[in-house]
Amino acid sequence: MKTSSGTTGLIQNEPLLWEKGQEGRSGYSMPRRDVPRTKLDERFLGPAPDLPDMSEIDVVRHFTRLSQWNFGVDTGMYPLGSCTMKYNPKINEKMASLPGFAGSHPLLPPRFSQGALQLIYELEKFLAEITGMDAVSVQPAAGAHGELAGMLIVHAYHEKRGKQRSKIIIPDTAHGTNPASAALCGYQPVAVRSNEEGIISPEQVEAVMDEDTAGIMVTNPNTLGLFEKNIKAIADIVHAKGGLVYCDGANMNALMGIVHLGRAGVDVMHLNLHKTFSTPHGGGGPGSGPVCVRKHLEAFLPVPRVVKDGKNYGLTEDLPDSIGKLHPFFGNFGVMIKAYSYIRSLGAGGLKKASQLAVLNANYMKEMLKGTLHLPFDSVCMHECVFSDQNLHDYKVITVDLAKRLMDHGYHPPTIYFPLIVHGAIMIEPCETESKEELDNFIAAVKEIAAEAKTNPENLKNAPTRCKVKRLDETSAARNPCLTG
Numbered sequence: 423m424k425t426s427s428g429t430t431g432l433i434q435n436e437p438l439l440w441e442k443g444q445e446g447r448s449g450y451s452m453p454r455r456d457v458p459r460t461k462l463d464e465r466f467l468g469p470a471p472d473l474p475d476m477s478e479i480d481v482v483r484h485f486t487r488l489s490q491w492n493f494g495v496d497t498g499m500y501p502l503g504s505c506t507m508k509y510n511p512k513i514n515e516k517m518a519s520l521p522g523f524a525g526s527h528p529l530l531p532p533r534f535s536q537g538a539l540q541l542i543y544e545l546e547k548f549l550a551e552i553t554g555m556d557a558v559s560v561q562p563a564a565g566a567h568g569e570l571a572g573m574l575i576v577h578a579y580h581e582k583r584g585k586q587r588s589k590i591i592i593p594d595t596a597h598g599t600n601p602a603s604a605a606l607c608g609y610q611p612v613a614v615r616s617n618e619e620g621i622i623s624p625e626q627v628e629a630v631m632d633e634d635t636a637g638i639m640v641t642n643p644n645t646l647g648l649f650e651k652n653i654k655a656i657a658d659i660v661h662a663k664g665g666l667v668y669c670d671g672a673n674m675n676a677l678m679g680i681v682h683l684g685r686a687g688v689d690v691m692h693l694n695l696h697k698t699f700s701t702p703h704g705g706g707g708p709g710s711g712p713v714c715v716r717k718h719l720e721a722f723l724p725v726p727r728v729v730k731d732g733k734n735y736g737l738t739e740d741l742p743d744s745i746g747k748l749h750p751f752f753g754n755f756g757v758m759i760k761a762y763s764y765i766r767s768l769g770a771g772g773l774k775k776a777s778q779l780a781v782l783n784a785n786y787m788k789e790m791l792k793g794t795l796h797l798p799f800d801s802v803c804m805h806e807c808v809f810s811d812q813n814l815h816d817y818k819v820i821t822v823d824l825a826k827r828l829m830d831h832g833y834h835p836p837t838i839y840f841p842l843i844v845h846g847a848i849m850i851e852p853c854e855t856e857s858k859e860e861l862d863n864f865i866a867a868v869k870e871i872a873a874e875a876k877t878n879p880e881n882l883k884n885a886p887t888r889c890k891v892k893r894l895d896e897t898s899a900a901r902n903p904c905l906t907g
């Protein structure tokens with residue numbers, strides 16, 4: 423039977439435009455010519471491009487179908503741990519597309535950009551308050567870019583004090599971008615192992631901290647989804663030897679309105695606006711990774727900085743100790759508008775509630791699944807929980823099989839094989855925006871798959887069976903990608 427779209431449910435086969443095109447068909451009509459026909463000179467135009475002949479509806483259907491194969495938070499739960507794939511209210515998109523913002527040009531002088539500058543200025547103030555820091559620059563374009571900014575600031579701070587240091591302490595529960603950012607600034611990462619509770623203990627930091635160590639980079643909550651509750655004691659040890667404390671705050675959605683990182687001893691940190699503060703991400707779109715510092719590091723922030731003088735907003739480059747410019751103009755402005763709108767529409771109480779719900783949902787998930795999947799660290803988690811495939815090994819089933827089978831149940835798989843310290847990790851971040859029914863449906867799907875692993879493990883091995891693309895040989899898929907569909 424010839425398969426045609428619309429008769430096979432979600433399983434659609436879509437030919438290439440070149441396979442669909444029919445010679446002579448067209449999708450436009452031009453007004454009748456009122457000048458003599460002339461042959462164009464091919465020397466200037468080059469040979470005609472190989473484009474298929476298609477009608478308008480052929481093209482509309484082709485691209486609409488392809489768009490439906492995409493999976494996103496607007497189509498279903500996307501519990502990708504560490505990534506915070508939560509639903510982002512559409513009002514924030516609407517604000518970002520207001521003509522005054524969308525049409526503003528970064529080359530306009532400040533006196534014609536007062537609204538945009540005010541938004542950046544106030545957003546930086548809000549983010550400072552949310553984190554418990556004193557000053558913020560929204561210039562970095564992503565989390566890793568914010569880390570780089572933060573580490574350049576650490577570097578500039580030691581340089582200014584007259585003695586550069588060579589090492590940086592990074593726990594095994596840090597995000598993989600942390601050692602990379604530190605290495606880019608010339609620091610050699612010194613690994614610290616997390617303890618049996620999955621967090622770092624002050625004794626371990628004490629053992630390695632010395633006066634050649636620039637500081638520590640702590641991901642908090644860490645990549646096991648656990649709060650580093652010794653952060654203050656660790657900060658005291660690092661400060662006593664003249665080092666600085668960097669906090670990777672990409673997962674601030676667990677802490678808003680609850681933890682004051684300044685009081686916990688953090689000197690510099692970054693946020694991910696495209697995780698916590700309402701910019702959809704995952705497709706490589708623009709992001710924003712603001713860098714936030716305490717007072718003693720403010721002079722090193724990137725330029726230009728937005729300043730306020732009386733009622734007027736302006737820009738200054740006059741910061742001799744600044745690490746310089748990291749991004750054209752001021753960063754990704756559209757992302758800032760969404761974050762501003764998110765913060766203003768939720769208010770302080772709403773932000774705190776969002777964090778409480780993110781933590782509640784993750785703990786519900788953890789408690790409901792811990793009898794089904796192996797839970798390596800059984801303690802209260804923050805916004806995500808990490809399981810392993812240990813219980814499934816008896817049936818010769820591993821994490822990737824479970825992840826692929828979840829796709830047959832209509833879910834995007836959770837993060838798998840990360841963090842590296844849990845063998846066969848399955849890292850679930852349900853996010854604050856999922857309802858209890860959605861969580862229960864997901865939990866039921868995982869339980870069904872775990873039961874199936876005992877009775878019909880081959881169903882997991884062959885999964886996904888209901889998706890357009892079936893089980894891929896991932897090694898060849900990476901080495902010899904098939905780009906034609």
Ligand SMILES: *Cc1c(COP(=O)(O)O)cnc(C)c1O
Pocket residue numbers: 504505564565566567597599641670672673694709711
């Ligand atoms: C996502 C994430 C990053 C990196 O952010 P990008 O915007 O992808 O560069 C860094 N640290 C943690 C903890 C993260 O979750």
